Amino acid sequence: MTVYYQIEPEVAGGWGENTRADTSVHPPVVHSLHYEFEGWLGDELLESFPCFIVSEQVGQALKAANLAGFSLEQVEISFSAQFLELQGKPLPTRFNWLRITGSAGQADCGISESNLLVVSEQALDVLRRFSLNNAEVVEWKC
Template structure:
């Protein structure tokens, strides 16, 4: 089975209320606050060391039987400048954004994180993600032997 390293769009950053366990690397997110300031429509988002999905993508993932992730709630703040981009992408409102908490091992589970915190997904997971909008996500083949 082939795995892929994904680099999703970064439309914001983790917020001040995010709680991190910095005793491990990458830091483990205990509570996620996410601030969006420039969303351009993708369903998969990143703000190191966390990943987010829209409610649409959550729905696709939930019935997929994929391993290595949990969907959790996050505190999401949408800045005014992000609201200004909605008409440019043909939207009138924002979807619900949820935390994609990755729990799996890269190259083994459908979702995993490398030692550097990169997102790695299986072919099956990528197929599901592509049913959403991930146009701004860079997709590279994952080399399990080097972890890159």
Template sequence: MTEYYSVEPEVAGRATVERRAGSRPTLTYVFDGWRGDALLESYPHFVVTEQLATELDRARLDGYEFGPATTEASETFRRLYPDQTPPSCRWLRVDGEPGRDDVGTDADGVLVVSEDALDRIERVGFDNYGSCTRYDPDGE
């Protein structure tokens, strides 16, 4: 039986979504800081680095699709990391059911991933998350 985990990724900035008639929505993630994780959050949105997007696609996991994303550096980011630029990212649009699909969100918007998905996320870089606990569908 597959194990699932509730994950609260690093929050490295803020996300906004732009919707234009006749085109897909685009997410912009403005970095205020970044400690190197490949999975990031700005509630209720998630972004992944290009490297993690490639890894997840290779694994043929389910419960998500990628949407377009742009990244920007805030004044704070430029001051803290004068020689760095934010990574290129993709919008992780989650549509899976928690505890069934590889990627899903629970009723509170918390990301829930399968053990296989978590292994791949950790392989690419996942050291600065808020929390990562075994998923309990009953909330106990």
């Protein structure tokens, strides 16, 4: 039996002005993602509801593990003036949009009925090879 985990990632920013989304529905349907960093504690899995981004290294590791329930897509990255003033840590050079396509409890990456990220134990093992220190991770009960 596969164990699944709910992850609430670090929120290091939000939608930038170039995000294109249908906000007339819940959750919003995002067509193109622009993530603007406002701060960053160091995690390589980040969120801005209902979207997730990962460092390029995390994306490559998830693909190499042959996990299901996601695609990696392009994301535009920018930085707020506050971020540029205060940020001390260097960011990974590239990020990907971790577009979740699976159902929670069925695919390695899925979205629950309460719109939270749910991953298999195998996916969590991959994510834990990278910085995930500021995410809340709990066992998921369907």
